[in-house]
Structure formats: C-alpha cells, structure tokens
Amino acid sequence: MKFNPIHIIILTIVTSIIGCGEKKGAVEVPSNPTFAQHIAPIMAKNCLPCHRLNGAAPFSLEQFSAVRKRAKTIAKVTLNRYMPPWPADPNYSHFVGEKVLTDLQIATIQRWVEQGAPEGGSNYTYKAPELYRSSIRKPDLVIPFDTVVLHEGDLDRFFISKAQVKLDRKRYVSALELVPASMGLIHHANGHLLLYAEGTKSGGQGTVGKIETTKGLNLKSFERLNLISDDGSVPVRVHSAFNYLPGVEGVEYPSGIGGYEVPRDFAAVMNDVHYGPADANTTDKPVLNVFFTDVAPKRATGELMLGTNGVSKIVPPLVVPANKVTKHTTRYTIDADISVLTINPHLHQLGKSFWAFAIKPNGDTIPLIRIKRWNFNWQYFYTFKTMVKIPAGSEIVAIAEFDNTTANPYNPNQPPKTVAERWDYGGASMRASDEMFQFILTYTPYQKGDENISLERKIVKP
Ligand code: HEC
Numbered sequence: 001m002k003f004n005p006i007h008i009i010i011l012t013i014v015t016s017i018i019g020c021g022e023k024k025g026a027v028e029v030p031s032n033p034t035f036a037q038h039i040a041p042i043m044a045k046n047c048l049p050c051h052r053l054n055g056a057a058p059f060s061l062e063q064f065s066a067v068r069k070r071a072k073t074i075a076k077v078t079l080n081r082y083m084p085p086w087p088a089d090p091n092y093s094h095f096v097g098e099k100v101l102t103d104l105q106i107a108t109i110q111r112w113v114e115q116g117a118p119e120g121g122s123n124y125t126y127k128a129p130e131l132y133r134s135s136i137r138k139p140d141l142v143i144p145f146d147t148v149v150l151h152e153g154d155l156d157r158f159f160i161s162k163a164q165v166k167l168d169r170k171r172y173v174s175a176l177e178l179v180p181a182s183m184g185l186i187h188h189a190n191g192h193l194l195l196y197a198e199g200t201k202s203g204g205q206g207t208v209g210k211i212e213t214t215k216g217l218n219l220k221s222f223e224r225l226n227l228i229s230d231d232g233s234v235p236v237r238v239h240s241a242f243n244y245l246p247g248v249e250g251v252e253y254p255s256g257i258g259g260y261e262v263p264r265d266f267a268a269v270m271n272d273v274h275y276g277p278a279d280a281n282t283t284d285k286p287v288l289n290v291f292f293t294d295v296a297p298k299r300a301t302g303e304l305m306l307g308t309n310g311v312s313k314i315v316p317p318l319v320v321p322a323n324k325v326t327k328h329t330t331r332y333t334i335d336a337d338i339s340v341l342t343i344n345p346h347l348h349q350l351g352k353s354f355w356a357f358a359i360k361p362n363g364d365t366i367p368l369i370r371i372k373r374w375n376f377n378w379q380y381f382y383t384f385k386t387m388v389k390i391p392a393g394s395e396i397v398a399i400a401e402f403d404n405t406t407a408n409p410y411n412p413n414q415p416p417k418t419v420a421e422r423w424d425y426g427g428a429s430m431r432a433s434d435e436m437f438q439f440i441l442t443y444t445p446y447q448k449g450d451e452n453i454s455l456e457r458k459i460v461k462p
Helices: 005-019 035-046 064-069 071-079 103-114 219-224
Strands: 141-144 148-150 157-166 171-179 186-195 208-212 236-244 260-262 265-275 282-284 287-293 302-307 325-333 338-347 351-359 365-371 382-390 395-403 437-445
Touching (some): 071 103, 148 265, 171 236, 302 395, 325 437
Antiparallel strands (some): 148 282, 157 265, 171 287, 186 236, 325 395, 338 382, 351 365, 351 395
C-alpha cells in the first residue's frame, strides 16, 4: 500500500470528529440513550453470543439487572476495546466476521452509563441471537467425540480423542468445525484426519475413544487408540484439518478451494485437547460438524508456517529473560505468487504484541495483521474478506514482543523466570508456560482474479 497524503488528511478529520465523541459522519450520539432503545440492540448482537447461559463468557448478560450491575465495567471494557474480544487492529486490516463496535456505539454506551444506565421502560425485546451449533450452516454430518468428565479443582488436562467414521462412499469435505458442548472449557485442540485405504479399517461409524496424555500423537498413541490400519500400516494423515481455540468460527472457502476428499473409512483425531482448570464438576462432549460438497477440491490449500517449527528462524532466538520485554522477528521470502486466505498469529502467555506484513519486491508493503495488545485467550484464525495476493519475491515479516515482567497479568510465573522455546517433547513444547512464536498462513497458488474472490461467509440458518 502506497503512502497517500490525501488518506492521511481525511483520516485526521474523521478522527477529530469521533474524538469529541459526538458524531460519526452525520449520525449523532443520542442525548439521552436508554437500554430499551439504544443499548439492548447493540448488546444482543455483539455481547450475548458469548455472555449467555453456558456461553464462552464466565457470566450472562441476558438480564437487564445483570447489565446494570456491571454497567461501569461494560463502559470501560468497550471503551478500551477489550470487549467484544477482537485483538486485530481494525485500522490495519479487515477480516471476515470482525467483532468490533463502531465509535458511535462505544460513545452511546459511555453516555448511557454516565447518565446512570436507565432502562427506559420495559417494553422492548432483548434476546440472545439463536445459538447456532454451527457458524457455517446446518452440518451434513455431526461426529460426536467421547465425553470428558472434569472435576472441580482439576488443573490443566490434556487428551487425544478419536472418532471413527464409515461413509457409504468417498466424499468431498468443504469444511470441518469443532464445537464443544460447553464453550469456554477447551483451551485449544488441533485436529487431524486419518484416511484409510479402502478395506483397511474395520470398526467404523461411531467408534470413539480417548487417552489422557501430554505427549501428543505418536506411534504409541496410535496403537493405544486403535488407529493403526488392519494391515499394520499407519493411515495417511491430514494435519490441522480442523483446529479449535476459544472464539474460533468455522470457515468454508468458496467452491473448489481447499477441502479434502475423504475415503469411506476415516477418523477424526483431536490432538492435544487442552482443558483449562475447572471450577466445578462438569462434562464436555465436543462434536465435529462436517460439510460435504459435490465439487471436487480443484485448488489445494497449503500452510506456510514461519517461526517455531516453521520455515524461518526467529531472530534473536526465542529466550525471554525474567523481568524483560523482548522483541523478535522472523522473515521468509516466497518464490511464487500466492493468494492468502487465512492467517493465524500464535504466541503463548508472555505475548505482548504481534505485527505481520509482506514487503513486495518493489518495496510496497502489504499489511497483514497488527495486534497491539496480545491476548492469549483470543487467538483467532483470521480470514481475509477477499484473498490477498502476495507476489513472488516478497518477504513476509512477523514481529512479536514478549513481556516477562510482573506487569503482564498472564505471566504464569510470579516472580518471573526465564522462559523459552523448549524442544524436549520431540517437537516444540505446546505447554502454555513455554513460549512459541508462529505465524501461519493458509494459501493457494495465485490465479488471475483471486483478489476479487470474496471469502465472506454466507450465513444460512439451520
Ligand atoms: C467471543 C465471546 C465474547 C463476546 C462476543 C463478548 N465477550 Fe465479554 N467476555 C468474554 C470472556 C471469555 C470473558 C472473561 C475473560 C476475559 O475477561 O477476557 C469476558 C469478560 C467480560 C467482562 C469482564 C471484564 C473484567 O475485566 O472483569 C465484561 C464487563 C464483558 N466481558 C463485557 C462484554 C460486552 C459489553 C460485550 C459486547 C460489547 C462482550 N463482553 C462481548 C467473552 C466475550
């Protein structure tokens, strides 16, 4: 993107208007906002998807009384854009399903709270939007995983969980989406597909199982979970076919892009399913939504991973001494034109900020993502609104800062101690208390016109 002085001037005018909290364009902040008329519609759409009974948030805001009780905090967390959680800077780049309030909405909430958070009568509707078990559409197949029982006082627990499937014929899968029964319990899961050659796997539809381990998928866990083919061979594995992090929503790419062909026998395996500490006895039973298509995948997607475990080294090496803030860079030059669909910045608890962009051979910069305040809890897979072309010869650059001081509320060590990448697990450690610095791009080789292909989700009600 070229530096353009006219844009800067227009931006300055707009910010100074918003800055005084009065208007944005021609629309004014109401002088006496009420919950009934102004706040309920904003909150129903932007807050209740999580702040509902059994939602991802720790408390419900479905009753006006609950909202009023927290009015001051709501003013604070919306003003500093802590809520709704959307770490990416919306002034830098845009993505599908952005969760951001407009400046006008924020100013309206502020004024409403300043004026004592009046309800404005009881004649209004305030309801959480219908809870979609899928954020894509009605799934064609729902694969249940085994139930996990958690006890009050449990600390972090890690599982590998499998579900075996038998279809009547081979199918094309356009999207996969993991949905926990109770949002907020799973911290993350990394899902693989195991594809069995025709007639090499008995068992079948609905066979589930799990083991509790921090060791990750290896030959032993394959054996313990009965994942080996009947002839003793290891099935073909599709890595990271589905992933889960809190807040993640499923994506289905346009017809023919991405997706997989699955044989009649396949298994879905959740690796490193990480349940956080439980504060009550509870259970979870995640399901995998499967979306089929008749269109064969024409354009394969690939993953390019920079940093930890990836194609580019981290400079300086990822060691974050106690009581220090450090900055690290990783860069990689691509040798072919690519179209980027989705990106995933990944750091652990010491993460402070993240910034990624590409520098074209002609020196222009393509902004990818900027996260000024890293939040370990919200690590989205960000899908661009339209595919982003990065031409051959461009250098992709990611810069991350880590804060290993007591000022970082997520610091797992009080007092701080030196934290680094650790390699004693047969790969980089995924434990949140060790560090990682990754930037993952999902891409497909560039074709003319890709810049115009929209990746916006078509929401179809189930
Ligand atoms: C994607 C899910 C999600 C959405 C959408 C969401 N929240 Fe939250 N909210 C959470 C979670 C999880 C927490 C607890 C963890 C945390 O504080 O980060 C939380 C915490 C809060 C807190 C407590 C913060 C504190 O410091 O104690 C407030 C207040 C809040 N949210 C208000 C809102 C409001 C208002 C909206 C809508 C404008 C909203 N949230 C939208 C998930 C969400």
